[in-house]
Amino acid sequence: MLEQIFVTLAAVLTTASFIPQAVKVLQTKETEGLSATMYTMFTVGVGFWLLYGIVVGSWQIIIANTITLTLASIILFMKLRAVFGASPKP
């Protein structure tokens, strides 16, 4: 019973936590402090969690990691766009 409460709180909080970061980066376009290496590694890692969920047939893992993968990809895209898209400062 206790582990069910912990795993649900853990999954909901860690998944939902990327919503405010995605909203912030979309609104402010501020990516200076974000690590491109982190979001590249994290996005690939979450991709493997999703594959794991599919292989073991767990809809909870699939749903949670589909949401996280979407949010992390948005943040990664915004960061990479700022890094590579920005024209060199005069």
Place this chain on the structure above:
Amino acid sequence: MLEQIFVTLAAVLTTASFIPQAVKVLQTKETEGLSATMYTMFTVGVGFWLLYGIVVGSWQIIIANTITLTLASIILFMKLRAVFGASPKP
């Protein structure tokens, strides 16, 4: 076999991904783009993953989330210090 490879890659990548972000924030002190809400929710969420690992007795979950909790706490501390510690701009 396949799920073992996926879960290991997933855990290692998502855990290790916070190392470059922690190093970056410690080196640059640049926290503008980071979401305090994200890191608060995420750190609490990872805390629940750690509690879950302890309750079910999984040393893999305990080790991975102890590392992530330490790294996320460093990033959160640096962000909150910047938000609350910064003296108002003249």
